[in-house]
Amino acid sequence: MGRFKLPEELDFIRAGRLPQKYSRERMNGKVCVLTGATSGVGYEAANTLVGAGATLAIMVRDKQKAEELSKELKEKYNTEAQYFIADFSDLKQVRQATEAILAEYPKIDVLINNAGVHMTTRQLTNDGHEVAFCVNHLAAFLITSLLLKRLVESAPSRIIQVNSEGHRFNGLDIDDLTWAKRRYKGIKGYGASKTAQLMTVWELNDLLDGKGVTINAMHPGAVKSNIGTNNGLLYNLYSKYIVQPLLKDPKISGEAIYYHASSPEMEGVSGKFYNLTNEEIPAKHAVDRELGKQIFQISKELTQLDKEDIYEI
Ligand SMILES: NC(=O)c1ccc[n+]([C@@H]2O[C@H](COP(=O)([O-])OP(=O)(O)OC[C@H]3O[C@@H](n4cnc5c(N)ncnc54)[C@H](OP(=O)(O)O)[C@@H]3O)[C@@H](O)[C@H]2O)c1
Numbered sequence: 001m002g003r004f005k006l007p008e009e010l011d012f013i014r015a016g017r018l019p020q021k022y023s024r025e026r027m028n029g030k031v032c033v034l035t036g037a038t039s040g041v042g043y044e045a046a047n048t049l050v051g052a053g054a055t056l057a058i059m060v061r062d063k064q065k066a067e068e069l070s071k072e073l074k075e076k077y078n079t080e081a082q083y084f085i086a087d088f089s090d091l092k093q094v095r096q097a098t099e100a101i102l103a104e105y106p107k108i109d110v111l112i113n114n115a116g117v118h119m120t121t122r123q124l125t126n127d128g129h130e131v132a133f134c135v136n137h138l139a140a141f142l143i144t145s146l147l148l149k150r151l152v153e154s155a156p157s158r159i160i161q162v163n164s165e166g167h168r169f170n171g172l173d174i175d176d177l178t179w180a181k182r183r184y185k186g187i188k189g190y191g192a193s194k195t196a197q198l199m200t201v202w203e204l205n206d207l208l209d210g211k212g213v214t215i216n217a218m219h220p221g222a223v224k225s226n227i228g229t230n231n232g233l234l235y236n237l238y239s240k241y242i243v244q245p246l247l248k249d250p251k252i253s254g255e256a257i258y259y260h261a262s263s264p265e266m267e268g269v270s271g272k273f274y275n276l277t278n279e280e281i282p283a284k285h286a287v288d289r290e291l292g293k294q295i296f297q298i299s300k301e302l303t304q305l306d307k308e309d310i311y312e313i
Pocket of ligand 1: 225
């Protein structure tokens with residue numbers, strides 16, 4: 001009799017139980033761009049990258065936190081991280097900061113889109129985007145797109161989208177990206193942003209075929225971090241006493257991101273979704289390529305990239 005096989009929808013249970021893979025490859029001379037480095041997953045990733053000799057550029061919204069982190073990295077590893085300030089709920093700031101990175105670094109080896117937020121209420125940015133959709137998906141999409149040519153020139157290079165098992169909550173409605181027609185639910189809004197990001201990973205992977213740039217998405221583990229702490233006292237109490245005790249040390253996320261950024265095993269591997277370092281089948285709705293093409297086009301329009309030639313690579 002054959003072994004019992006879980007249905008595809010439950011593949012995350014199998015992938016979540018597998019042992020993690022590690023990389024001990026050094027990253028001297030490699031330039032990495034990392035978003036959301038000031039806490040949780042991103043903070044651990046910054047430490048693993050700089051600790052292994054990488055040159056790190058961080059995109060963060062808070063100047064004081066950026067300076068503190070840069071100082072801390074200098075003290076620990078004798079290397080500073082250069083910081084670029086942008087609030088990801090303002091795409092103009094994201095564009096400016098990305099252009100500053102382009103001006104500074106003639107070569108970029110790894111881009112890690114990690115910054116993310118979980119909202120329990122519907123809030124809109126000044127440009128009218130739902131906040132989680134803007135921070136988690138549109139900002140990362142804009143950065144990736146603006147850096148695309150530089151990454152191709154720097155090939156072999158890698159793009160890592162810090163996504164989430166939360167994509168399984170879905171919530172993506174192409175006719176209601178701002179939740180004007182539906183009652184907002186935090187996990188659904190989060191799921192919509194992560195689903196949209198995954199869908200654009202498959203499109204970008206096709207675009208990058210043969211160009212020496214890989215793009216993968218990963219769930220960074222269920223780990224202790226500051227996510228959700230923007231949602232008020234009640235949520236924070238719930239998170240502190242109910243959720244956080246069940247979560248793991250974010251060091252596993254930093255190690256996993258480092259594996260994706262540096263491991264020779266990941267050379268040339270692209271267009272996949274990982275639970276930390278183990279490949280996993282994403283939810284069915286996130287691999288709807290027809291809808292994905294529409295999301296890709298809408299994302300270009302919402303980030304005002306539709307009239308630029310950045311995809312001619
Ligand atoms: N923790 C988990 O269990 C888990 C599970 C699945 C996926 N993830 C994903 O992992 C990534 C990192 O999350 P985390 O858990 O490490 O959360 P976190 O501790 O809250 O870190 C989030 C990072 O994103 C930054 N950020 C948030 N809003 C921003 C904005 N408007 N503009 C610029 N930067 C902004 C934060 O900056 P500040 O320090 O200034 O707030 C921080 O550096 C996210 O994409 C999240 O969806 C986490």
